[in-house]
Amino acid sequence: MTIARRVLILILSIRFKHLILYSGSIDVELLKYLDILIFDPYMLRLIKFCKDALIAFPLTLVLLPFEKFFGFVYYYNKLVLWIWKNKSKIEFCDFYSPFRNYNKRYNLYNQILKKYNLHGQAICYIEFGVASGASFKWWLEKNSNQDSRFFGFDTFEGLPEKWGSFGQGSMSFTIPELSDNRASFVPGLFQNTLTTFINTHLLLLNSESRKIIHMDADLYSATIFSLSQLYPFLKEGDLILYDEFNVAMHEFKAHDEFTRNFYIRAEPVAAVNNFYQVCFEVHK
Numbered sequence: 001m002t003i004a005r006r007v008l009i010l011i012l013s014i015r016f017k018h019l020i021l022y023s024g025s026i027d028v029e030l031l032k033y034l035d036i037l038i039f040d041p042y043m044l045r046l047i048k049f050c051k052d053a054l055i056a057f058p059l060t061l062v063l064l065p066f067e068k069f070f071g072f073v074y075y076y077n078k079l080v081l082w083i084w085k086n087k088s089k090i091e092f093c094d095f096y097s098p099f100r101n102y103n104k105r106y107n108l109y110n111q112i113l114k115k116y117n118l119h120g121q122a123i124c125y126i127e128f129g130v131a132s133g134a135s136f137k138w139w140l141e142k143n144s145n146q147d148s149r150f151f152g153f154d155t156f157e158g159l160p161e162k163w164g165s166f167g168q169g170s171m172s173f174t175i176p177e178l179s180d181n182r183a184s185f186v187p188g189l190f191q192n193t194l195t196t197f198i199n200t201h202l203l204l205l206n207s208e209s210r211k212i213i214h215m216d217a218d219l220y221s222a223t224i225f226s227l228s229q230l231y232p233f234l235k236e237g238d239l240i241l242y243d244e245f246n247v248a249m250h251e252f253k254a255h256d257e258f259t260r261n262f263y264i265r266a267e268p269v270a271a272v273n274n275f276y277q278v279c280f281e282v283h284k
Contacts, residue, residue, distance in 0.1 A: 075248040078256060083246075083275055092270040104272040105243065106138065111270050112239065112279050113142055116210070122147040124209045128190060128226050129216035129243070130154040133176035139212070140183055149204060150183040151197070152176075153190055153226075160189060163218045163250065190222050194229050205233040215251060216243035223254035231262050238282040240266060245278040
């Protein structure tokens with residue numbers, strides 16, 4: 001077999017295996033055969049040779065101007081595959097809707113509130129990306145337990161970096177005024193404030209109160225940082241909500257990397273607006 005043919009078989013085998021695993025339709029015998037092709041000693045030597053050669057003779061740099069496009073296509077396809085794999089498993093899901101209605105997120109909140117009986121339950125609600133405080137106030141009003149605690153994180157100076165068509169500094173809001181002493185806000189970059197918050201709230205974070213982590217930070221950097229810092233305190237039954245989940249290069253990418261790298265099993269339980277807003281239940 002020529003080297004060119006082996007390289008082609010290797011590329012197709014790896015790609016085909018990836019698609020099979022992500023689709024959920026797993027043929028064990030086929031996967032074993034693909035593993036034989038991929039991990040054949042000759043193939044492994046060929047992989048190492050090609051990788052080292054491409055470092056010495058960096059031909060791949062011709063693709064550098066298209067790296068953002070290829071990155072987007074990769075994660076967008078992962079998002080599409082994820083949606084088609086999970087859409088039929090979710091009890092509360094409006095896919096497919098031709099038009100988005102942002103107020104549908106309150107339908108999702110209500111579904112979660114009823115499903116988990118959160119009206120009178122002691123919860124620890126942490127929201128990243130408070131903005132005007134609309135969703136924060138909704139949860140505060142709907143939960144009546146006086147032992148619940150609500151924390152809202154935001155720079156309150158706008159986005160720290162560009163997000164799609166929104167430039168740095170967009171979506172700046174003043175800190176909402178609330179009379180409920182169960183609620184407090186933490187202004188500043190999450191990277192500067194979350195660690196201190198965790199260190200001063202260890203008792204609460206380790207308590208039996210169900211955590212509701214509401215990710216409305218928009219940005220990949222803010223989302224992946226916040227989730228990774230809160231990972232040690234996640235327990236069975238905690239909930240993670242995303243407000244822009246189907247933005248492939250931001251919240252979806254952060255969720256995908258977080259669940260894979262931290263070995264978190266998060267089951268989607270509700271979704272609206274074609275998976276723009278999604279709620280997951282944590283299983284560790």
